[in-house]
Amino acid sequence: MGNPSFQASNAIIYVTYGAFLLLGTGLAWKMRNQPKVDFLAGNRTQTALPLALNFIAAGE
Incomplete structure (x- = not known):
């Protein structure tokens, strides 16, 4: 399976930002x-x- 295009990567990132x-x-x-x-x-x-x-898991 190949890498997604630059536009697809940006779409995934911005949709995730919007969902959050x-x-x-x-x-x-x-x-x-x-x-x-x-x-x-x-x-x-x-x-x-x-x-x-x-605290150990958080690296404190």
Whole structure:
């Protein structure tokens, strides 16, 4: 299978950008009236091991 043309590559990239833009805008619109408490309520929901593995995977 050959490589896609320059125009096809750009079309794929820009369609993906547009999809992410629509998804992000839709999620932001849906979450606009959610109280901040819901975002901050995740305190102490994970143990140390998953958090440590997450930091290792993220390269922190």
